Amino acid sequence: MAGFEHTTIIGVGLIGGSLGLALKQRGLAKEVVGVGYRESTLEAAQASGAIDRWTLDLAGGVAGADLVVICTPVGMVAAKAAEALPAMKPGSILTDVASTKAAITEQIEAMLPDGVAFVPAHPMAGSEKRGNESARADLFDGARVILTPTEKTPADAAEAVAGMWRGVGARVEQLDINAHDRIVANISHLPHLIAPAIINAADEAALPYAATGLRDTTRIAASDTQLWIDIFKDNRANLLGALKQFLKEMESASFALAHEDWDALAGILDRARSRRLSLEPDDDGDSSCSGKST
Amino acid sequence: MAGFEHTTIIGVGLIGGSLGLALKQRGLAKEVVGVGYRESTLEAAQASGAIDRWTLDLAGGVAGADLVVICTPVGMVAAKAAEALPAMKPGSILTDVASTKAAITEQIEAMLPDGVAFVPAHPMAGSEKRGNESARADLFDGARVILTPTEKTPADAAEAVAGMWRGVGARVEQLDINAHDRIVANISHLPHLIAPAIINAADEAALPYAATGLRDTTRIAASDTQLWIDIFKDNRANLLGALKQFLKEMESASFALAHEDWDALAGILDRARSRRLSLEPDDDGDSSCSGKST
Numbered sequence: 001m002a003g004f005e006h007t008t009i010i011g012v013g014l015i016g017g018s019l020g021l022a023l024k025q026r027g028l029a030k031e032v033v034g035v036g037y038r039e040s041t042l043e044a045a046q047a048s049g050a051i052d053r054w055t056l057d058l059a060g061g062v063a064g065a066d067l068v069v070i071c072t073p074v075g076m077v078a079a080k081a082a083e084a085l086p087a088m089k090p091g092s093i094l095t096d097v098a099s100t101k102a103a104i105t106e107q108i109e110a111m112l113p114d115g116v117a118f119v120p121a122h123p124m125a126g127s128e129k130r131g132n133e134s135a136r137a138d139l140f141d142g143a144r145v146i147l148t149p150t151e152k153t154p155a156d157a158a159e160a161v162a163g164m165w166r167g168v169g170a171r172v173e174q175l176d177i178n179a180h181d182r183i184v185a186n187i188s189h190l191p192h193l194i195a196p197a198i199i200n201a202a203d204e205a206a207l208p209y210a211a212t213g214l215r216d217t218t219r220i221a222a223s224d225t226q227l228w229i230d231i232f233k234d235n236r237a238n239l240l241g242a243l244k245q246f247l248k249e250m251e252s253a254s255f256a257l258a259h260e261d262w263d264a265l266a267g268i269l270d271r272a273r274s275r276r277l278s279l280e281p282d283d284d285g286d287s288s289c290s291g292k293s294t
Numbered sequence: 295m296a297g298f299e300h301t302t303i304i305g306v307g308l309i310g311g312s313l314g315l316a317l318k319q320r321g322l323a324k325e326v327v328g329v330g331y332r333e334s335t336l337e338a339a340q341a342s343g344a345i346d347r348w349t350l351d352l353a354g355g356v357a358g359a360d361l362v363v364i365c366t367p368v369g370m371v372a373a374k375a376a377e378a379l380p381a382m383k384p385g386s387i388l389t390d391v392a393s394t395k396a397a398i399t400e401q402i403e404a405m406l407p408d409g410v411a412f413v414p415a416h417p418m419a420g421s422e423k424r425g426n427e428s429a430r431a432d433l434f435d436g437a438r439v440i441l442t443p444t445e446k447t448p449a450d451a452a453e454a455v456a457g458m459w460r461g462v463g464a465r466v467e468q469l470d471i472n473a474h475d476r477i478v479a480n481i482s483h484l485p486h487l488i489a490p491a492i493i494n495a496a497d498e499a500a501l502p503y504a505a506t507g508l509r510d511t512t513r514i515a516a517s518d519t520q521l522w523i524d525i526f527k528d529n530r531a532n533l534l535g536a537l538k539q540f541l542k543e544m545e546s547a548s549f550a551l552a553h554e555d556w557d558a559l560a561g562i563l564d565r566a567r568s569r570r571l572s573l574e575p576d577d578d579g580d581s582s583c584s585g586k587s588t
Contacts, residue, residue: 124505144503179499186500191492191507193551196566197543198485201536205473206480209438210573211418213485217511221566229560232551242495243548249491250544254537257487257526266523272490272515279504 003028003164004067004093010035010058010080012045015097015123016071017135020050022168025137035061045132059087067164070096075230078107081118090115093157097123099188100234101148102181109152117157120177122146122184123170141169148177185238190246192228193239195221297322297458298361298387304329304352304374306339309391309417310365311429314344316462319431329355339426353381361458364390369524372401375412384409387451391417393482394528395442396475403446411451414471416440416478417464435463442471479532484540486522487533489515 007029009016016034023029034051035058036042042054055061062068062084070080077098084094085108094116098104105120112118125143145165149158162172175183199218202210232239249268256265301323303310310328317323328345329352330336336348349355356362356378364374371392378388379402388410392398399414406412419437439459443452456466469477493512496504526533543562550559 124503146503183497183500183503186496187504188507190495191511193547194488194492194544195511195570196563197540197547198488199566199569200562201484201540201543202480202569203477206477207569207573209418209440209477210481213482213514215573216513217485217489218566218570219510220507221563221570223563223567225560225563225567228563229556232559233554233556236551236554240551243551246491246495247544247548249495250488250541253487253491254541257530257534257537260527260530262523262527265526266519268494269490269515269517269519269522272493272512273517273519275493275496275501276512276516279501279509 003167004065004160005030006033006065007031007067007069008033008035008062008065009051010061010068010070010084011072011076012036012042012051012054012132013071014131014134014139015125016069017045017048017050017132018125018137018139019069019071019097019168020045021048021135021137022140023164024049024052026167028164028167033061033065041132045135048132048135050132050135058083062087063089065089066092067161068092068094070094070098073227073230074098074100074104074234075226077104081108082111085111085113085116088113088116093117093119093160095119095121095161097121098234099124099184100181100231101177103234105148105150105177109150112152117154119153119158119161120148120150121161121165122148122180123165125170138169140165143170145170145172146180147172147174148180149174150177181235182238182241185235185242189231189235189239190242192220192223193232193243194246195219297461298359298454299324300327300359301325301361301363302327302329302356302359303345304356304362304364304378305366305370306330306336306345306348306426306429307365308425308428308433309419310363311339311342311344311426312419312431312433313363313365313391313462314339315342315429315431316434317458318343318346320461322458322461327355327359335426339429342426342429344426344429352377357381357383359383360386361455362386362388364388364392367521367524368392368394368398368528369520371398375402376405379405379407379410382407382410387411387413387454389413389415389455391415392528393418393478394475394525395471397528399442399444399471403444406446411448413447413452413455414442414444415455415459416442416474417459419464432463434459437464439464439466440474441466441468442474443468444471475529476532476535479529479536483525483529483533484536486514486517487526487537488540489513 012034020032032051034042034054045051070077101120108118123145165172195218199221306328314326326345328336328348339345364371395414402412417439419433459466489512493515
């Protein structure tokens with residue numbers, strides 16, 4: 001089979017729950033065990049069919065697993081790995097779904113026991129919604145999953161994890177782990193640092209008049225604070241680099257505006273427009289989102 | 295009637311075409327005349343029912359009108375007013391739909407002939423889409439229309455224009471003209487300056503991986519360049535003020551990140567989150583836009 005007979009998911013939220021549903025519905029796991037810390041969440045996941053059984057005992061939950069998938073927020077991945085690894089059986093594989101890879105991978109590889117492989121992975125799927133109640137079996141259908149194997153990652157383990165993701169409908173590709181972290185700093189983490197500044201800069205009196213301009217650019221500012229602080233911590237150096245590049249771009253735009261250099265400003269807008277249009281077509285419903293503006 | 299018997303619309307694009315459709319469908323004008331410079335556009339507008347007849351001759355098109363609505367992009371409003379005003383009949387009213395108000399209004403009021411009133415107006419409706427082919431009769435249904443009368447605006451003229459907008463479903467309110475321009479600099483024009491910088495700062499290699507973070511924050515970077523250059527020109531001083539505030543916010547976030555002051559950064563994200571959530575509920579389809587993210 002493309003999956004693993006005994007799969008344990010640590011953290012049965014949106015990603016973990018969706019993975020469980022997809023594995024079960026596609027027959028890619030004989031048994032999916034859920035590990036968490038809140039009984040009600042785990043019971044709901046079991047009721048939805050995302051997991052066959054659950055336990056609060058992490059070591060016990062991973063003991064018989066062929067594959068352990070850590071689906072917790074970024075800030076908890078290394079700690080959960082530290083708990084799981086000593087209990088995992090020889091020949092088994094640990095993987096994760098964190099959106100930053102280098103720091104976590106370095107920590108996990110430093111504590112890998114003999115006979116257990118770690119495959120760093122990042123499924124680029126999810127939504128502002130969190131939690132198992134938003135989980136759905138088709139979340140990974142057509143989604144991109146990036147594997148960032150290192151020289152310590154056995155090729156057969158990476159291939160087995162890739163096969164599991166392809167089994168649930170994802171497009172799997174590999175990236176150098178540092179290139180991955182630079183890319184996500186650029187296209188995901190930086191906007192999460194800018195959007196809060198945009199909405200915090202708005203006058204209290206102006207907020208009630210917010211239309212598309214402000215709404216679109218600040219939608220992600222409603223994200224969970226601690227989740228993003230942990231991501232910023234983890235990918236701080238790359239984020240600082242991306243931020244520097246952004247501030248340079250802002251300086252060019254500010255300078256053109258201040259000096260009424262409209263040709264320069266038009267050049268900036270033209271370049272941005274053509275880059276933005278190059279992102280289309282969009283899986284994410286851009287067209288349905290063309291809302292009102294001022 | 296809540297409208298005007300003879301209404302002329304200069305510029306039959308998204309806003310002008312939608313206004314024509316709404317006026318005709320609700321019986322708020324006996325005749326709607328369209329003025330433009332491209333025959334095919336005007337013919338399409340006539341075929342769609344947005345206008346009863348059209349002309350390329352601006353002076354002729356406005357001569358018999360009780361109300362003239364300039365619906366061109368910001369950069370052309372004052373020039374069109376200069377052409378229209380000498381041909382307008384005593385007792386008639388000129389209004390516009392520009393998203394910046396002070397500079398345009400000052401220019402138009404300086405050339406107002408006796409017996410013709412000008413009512414500055416800004417319907418906060420529209421979309422990234424432009425052109426008459428995107429026009430729809432319900433565009434203003436529930437939309438906000440801001441009137442920014444000055445001491446030169448006759449109260450009865452302002453009330454008549456307000457009645458017309460209420461007639462097509464809009465919520466009409468008044469704002470001080472300078473307060474209006476500061477507000478739109480804040481919540482509309484500033485994001486249109488930042489979004490281009492975000493996408494221009496992204497590495498070429500990172501763009502293919504763009505998910506919600508980048509897509510949402512840069513959707514408006516696909517807007518028309520010249521349209522926005524004209525708006526930036528017109529509202530430059532307020533935009534510079536809003537930009538200064540934004541750069542101050544970015545500096546706080548950058549400082550916290552650089553110095554690993556996670557408590558300060560969490561405070562920034564918390565404040566942004568609560569301000570963003572305070573914008574809900576959202577008419578503009580936020581919930582349907584919760585796409586994939588990294």
